[in-house]
Structures are given as C-alpha cells and as structure tokens.
Amino acid sequence: MGGNHSHQPPVFDENEEVNFDHFQILRAIGKGSFGKVCIVQKRDTKKMYAMKYMNKQKCIERDEVRNVFRELQIMQGLEHPFLVNLWYSFQDEEDMFMVVDLLLGGDLRYHLQQNVHFTEGAVKLYICELALALEYLQRYHIIHRDIKPDNILLDEHGHVHITDFNIATIVKGTEKASSMAGTKPYMAPEVFQVYVDGGPGYSYPVDWWSLGVTAYELLRGWKGRLNCDPTFELEEMILESKPLHKKKKRLAKNRSKDGTKDSCPLNGHLQQCLETVRKEFIIFNREKLRRQQGQSGQLLDPEGRAGSQQSKLQDGCNNNILAHACSRGCSS
Incomplete structure (x- = not known):
C-alpha cells in the first residue's frame, strides 16, 4: 500500500513544502467524524507519524471546515510532551492533511x-x-x-x-x-x-x-461498546471510493479532465468553497520552524508566536470568511 522499496532514501529540498509525496503510506488505523487516520513514514528521515486526512468536499457539506481550521490554528502553536503534537499540515485538491506524533499504545x-x-x-x-x-x-x-x-x-x-x-x-x-x-x-x-x-x-x-x-x-473500570471497527483497514483498501494509495493516479486523471465537466449552480458554489479552503488552509512544518528558530526541541513561548495565531480565534467559531461563505450554501 503506497510502497517504495528503494534502499536509497529520496532527497527533498529542505525549502520545498512538505506534501503527500513525501510520505509512504503504511496502513490505515482509524476513522472518526473528522477524517481518517493512517500510519505513515517520511521518506527522507524514515520517521513514523500518524496522518489524519479530511475530504474537503465532505467537510464543506457537513459544515466542519471551521472545526478543522480551529484545530490547525491551535495545534501549530503548541508543543508539549503530553500532547499529540502537530508536525506538518498540507493539502491537495481532495484532502486536508495533518501529520502528528504516532502513539502506538492505543487510547x-x-x-x-x-x-x-x-x-x-x-x-x-x-x-x-x-x-x-x-x-x-x-x-x-x-x-x-x-x-x-x-x-x-x-x-x-x-x-x-x-x-x-x-x-x-x-x-x-x-x-x-x-x-x-x-x-x-x-x-x-x-x-x-x-x-x-x-x-x-x-x-x-x-x-x-x-x-x-x-x-x-x-x-x-467500564465495559462500553467498541469505537473502532476491526475490518476498517480492509474497507479502506477495498471499499473506499477514493482510496489513499491510489490518490496520485486519481489526481493526475482529474487534472487531465479539467474544463470538460458539466457545471451547475451547486457545483459552482461548491467550487467557490473549495477554492476558499485552498486559499485559507494553514500550511505548517514544525521541522522547518525548528531549523529557522535554531531551538531544536525547545518549547514555544506562550506569549510569542502562538499567541499571535490564537488571537484570531473566538469561542465556537473562526474569524474567517470561510466559515460563513461555505456554511451558508453548502449545508442546505
């Protein structure tokens, strides 16, 4: 699944934005209301992470974009040994991605x-x-x-x-x-x-x-119902309509069809929402940030960069035209 068996790790320009191609997809491990999660390995460093990916169109239709953006804005300014820390965030035409610490002990x-x-x-x-x-x-x-x-x-x-x-x-x-x-x-x-x-x-x-x-x-102690499905990985590989490991071919095919799709008012509005998401999405790279600040492994100052990002947030909403533009038409 998404394998690359070359013995030589690929070399990426350190100034290049991290994207989907920088990771090898190893296996799917979970599914939640805000997306799906898989284990990935960064191709150049061989470090392992958990990668959550959220379909843009579904987030718009369910009015969940503001929640995704809020989580991104909060997490990019945090780093603590007892949090699940954000390392990278990026996007493509279909999905928004968050790459975080991999915790293998279960919840x-x-x-x-x-x-x-x-x-x-x-x-x-x-x-x-x-x-x-x-x-x-x-x-x-x-x-x-x-x-x-x-x-x-x-x-x-x-x-x-x-x-x-x-x-x-x-x-x-x-x-x-x-x-x-x-x-x-x-x-x-x-x-x-x-x-x-x-x-x-x-x-x-x-x-x-x-x-x-x-x-x-x-x-x-408590016996509750399972909140995970042991067959999820099989479903992800076989039943998923847009499986992650076929993303590269699918996007290339979609790009070749650009301009030939029929348009309608709903598609037009949805396209406008998707374009807004693309423009407003927060790109983050903790590895690059550490290099720039020259303080590898050091916690960020609560009164510094994070404060300036978090001042954009208010209770329950994002001060962003995105939240209103996309929820107004796409949730109907």
Whole structure:
C-alpha cells in the first residue's frame, strides 16, 4: 500500500513544502467524524507519524471546515510532551492533511474495553501528566472541552498524550466560553447551565471536571461498546471510493479532465468553497520552524508566536470568511 522499496532514501529540498509525496503510506488505523487516520513514514528521515486526512468536499457539506481550521490554528502553536503534537499540515485538491506524533499504545477507552485493570499508581501517573498538559494549555488560554479516555493516547513507554482539539476554544483574561460543547458524561455542570438558562459561561475548570470523571472511570473500570471497527483497514483498501494509495493516479486523471465537466449552480458554489479552503488552509512544518528558530526541541513561548495565531480565534467559531461563505450554501 503506497510502497517504495528503494534502499536509497529520496532527497527533498529542505525549502520545498512538505506534501503527500513525501510520505509512504503504511496502513490505515482509524476513522472518526473528522477524517481518517493512517500510519505513515517520511521518506527522507524514515520517521513514523500518524496522518489524519479530511475530504474537503465532505467537510464543506457537513459544515466542519471551521472545526478543522480551529484545530490547525491551535495545534501549530503548541508543543508539549503530553500532547499529540502537530508536525506538518498540507493539502491537495481532495484532502486536508495533518501529520502528528504516532502513539502506538492505543487510547484509554480501548484499554477499558479490554477490561484492563488500572492500578491506583498508574492512574496517579496519568492524572499528573494530564494535569501538566492542562496547565500548559491554560497558559495558552485554551479550553480543550473534550477530555475523556477516548482522547487520551498511550505511547510505547506508558505515558499519556491528549489529542483531538477540534472543539477546543480560546478565552482571554476574564472571558467565558458560551457554547455547549463536549461529550455529555464528561461535561461540567456549568456547560449544561449555558444550555438550560444561558448561564454565566464557563472557563478552564470544565477541563479539570472532565479529568476527574476520567480518573474515576479509570479506577472503577467500564465495559462500553467498541469505537473502532476491526475490518476498517480492509474497507479502506477495498471499499473506499477514493482510496489513499491510489490518490496520485486519481489526481493526475482529474487534472487531465479539467474544463470538460458539466457545471451547475451547486457545483459552482461548491467550487467557490473549495477554492476558499485552498486559499485559507494553514500550511505548517514544525521541522522547518525548528531549523529557522535554531531551538531544536525547545518549547514555544506562550506569549510569542502562538499567541499571535490564537488571537484570531473566538469561542465556537473562526474569524474567517470561510466559515460563513461555505456554511451558508453548502449545508442546505
């Protein structure tokens, strides 16, 4: 699947933008509401990553573009040992890509479903590591809003990492978040209060509430339904209408057909939305950023570059014409 068996690693210009061709696709590992995930290897460095890819047209039709952009804007300014960190983001005609740390230990929900008994010592370690990550996010004015076992991944050494920032939001100073967001069993009372009677809004403590519920669940144990399909990889290879490993040929074929497709008002509007996504998509390369800043492995300053990016965000929306332009016509 997408194999390249050459013994000599390809050489890429370090000033060239990272793109799909820079990675070897190894296997599909998951599927979620915001896209699909596969394990990839960067062809020049041989480093392994997880790559999430989201179909542009589906994101537009489901009014999910703002969530993808919000996640990108937040993640490009973060780097912490107990987060799943973003390394690269890029796009092509069909998809938006996010390349992140590869965590092979599975999420905590999976281990709960396997009836794993977490010792009190292990849970204490997890909570301490997650507390450090939440404190770091708070310094960046970020509320995650979806802390739960499903969004906590283990690495091969047994350390935890928070993932999934697509409903995270930014609050500054005494500001409060005011939209109902999250997963209900883990949501703090003040989040429900906003929905019931408007309430005063909420801030960082809602993540600590969710962390407490998660700690209780880990200690108590729980048998829930599977949130993954063991046949997914087979489906991705055989049943997927646009399989990733055939992307290069498919895009080349599509480019050769440009100008011959029939047009209609909906297609015209969709094309306009796709063009807006293409223009506004955030390109990111952490490897290149480290070289430029000359501080390999050093954490970014919360009051520096990240702050300037995050100031563009508000609760529940993106200050971008994209959100309005695409949701207005394509969700009907």
